[in-house]
Amino acid sequence: MTQISAPLDPQILNPARRSPKKKKFGISDRVLAIGTPVLLLLIWEAFVHIGAIDARFFPAPSSIFMRMGELIASGELWMHMWASIQRLFYGFWLGLVPAIILGVLMGLSRPIRSALSPLVSGTYPIPKSALLPLILLIFGLGEMSKIVMVAIGVFYPVVLNTMSGVVQVAPIYYDVSKNYGASKWKVFKTVAIPGAMPSIMTGIELGAGLxxxxxxxxxxxxxxxxxxxxxxxxxxxFSVETMYVGIFIIAVMGYVMALFLAEVAKWVMPWKR
Structure with a gap:
């Protein structure tokens, strides 16, 4: 007796036919990402015009953007942005590199983890802003105090997430590398870092925001x-519009950093795509 099989779904035979649906969802995501802030700004603008909120403390977005245009034209906004970006860049690397190295060492070595984990976990809850007077006392009012503040903010999330990621790598991978005679540097580069990379990237995103x-x-x-x-x-x-311009620019910088780090994560973790 011949068996008659059910006809296959054309979408299974040709997966490319499903791509327009995926593209549709992608477009809607972008529309939501752009449309939601725009809608909130329009509602804010309308509330100011009808007098529902006090324009002295919540000026209309139109006046805020006009003030932003004035600051851009005068070059003042670019000067302040560039100063903050430079400090953020140097502080980011100053905190990132030792955090990754120390986090991997703590994850790989139980004695190092036992010795340093209480220090890291104990000092992490201290409010970083509370350390600012001490940092100013040590490093003065110059650039170094600002860079160190950023480095401290980046260091803790990265070192804790890196250590956690290395510890959670399955022991069998370390055993296989040892059986094949891999050196400590090879284990560090080919097992510990790739295995902990998702946790490392999470720590980097948190550290950059902080x-x-x-x-x-x-x-x-x-x-x-x-x-x-x-x-x-x-x-x-009491230049309220200028205050909001600074807050808005910081928010935009944070969003741009999140997008950039997401692209970096795709590059360093191609298996996650």
């Missing part, structure tokens, strides 16, 4: 340029 917060706080004290200084100076002069 670094951006701390650079704004650090620039409010003892700085003459930077987005934090611009916000603080605007508060002293």
């Amino acid at each position: 670094g951006l917060i701390l650079i704004a706080i650090a620039e409010m004290m003892g700085a003459e340029e930077g987005l934090g200084f611009m916000i603080w100076n605007a508060w002293q002069l």
Whole structure:
């Protein structure tokens, strides 16, 4: 007796036919990502015009963007942005490199983890902004104090996530590498780092966001340029629109950093695509 099989779904035979559906979802995601902030700004604008909120404390977005245009035209905004970006860049690498090295060593070595884990876990809950007076006392009011603040903010999330990621790598991978005579550097490069990379990237994203917060706080004290200084100076002069411009630019920088790190994650973790 011949068996008659059910006809196969054309979508299974030709997966490319499903691509328009995926593309549709991608477009809707972009529309939501752009449309939601725009809708909130329009509602804010409408509430200001009907008098539902106090324009002295919540100026209309149109006036905020007009003020932004003035700051861009005068070059003042670019000056403050560039100062903050430079400090953020140097502080990011100053905190990132030792955090990854120390996190991997703590994950691979039980004695190192037992010795250093209490110190890291014990000092992590200390509010980083509370350390600013001490950092200013040690490093002065110059650039180094701002860079160190960013480095501290980046260090803790990265070292803790890196250690956790290395510890969670299945022991069989370490056993196989040892059986094949891999050196410690090979184990470090080909087993520990790739296995912990998802946790490392999570720590980097958290650290970059915290670094951006701390650079704004650090620039409010003892700085003459930077987005934090611009916000603080605007508060002293009660230039509310300028305050909102600084806050908006910091939010945009945070979003751009998140997009950039997402692309970096795709590059360093091709198996996750």
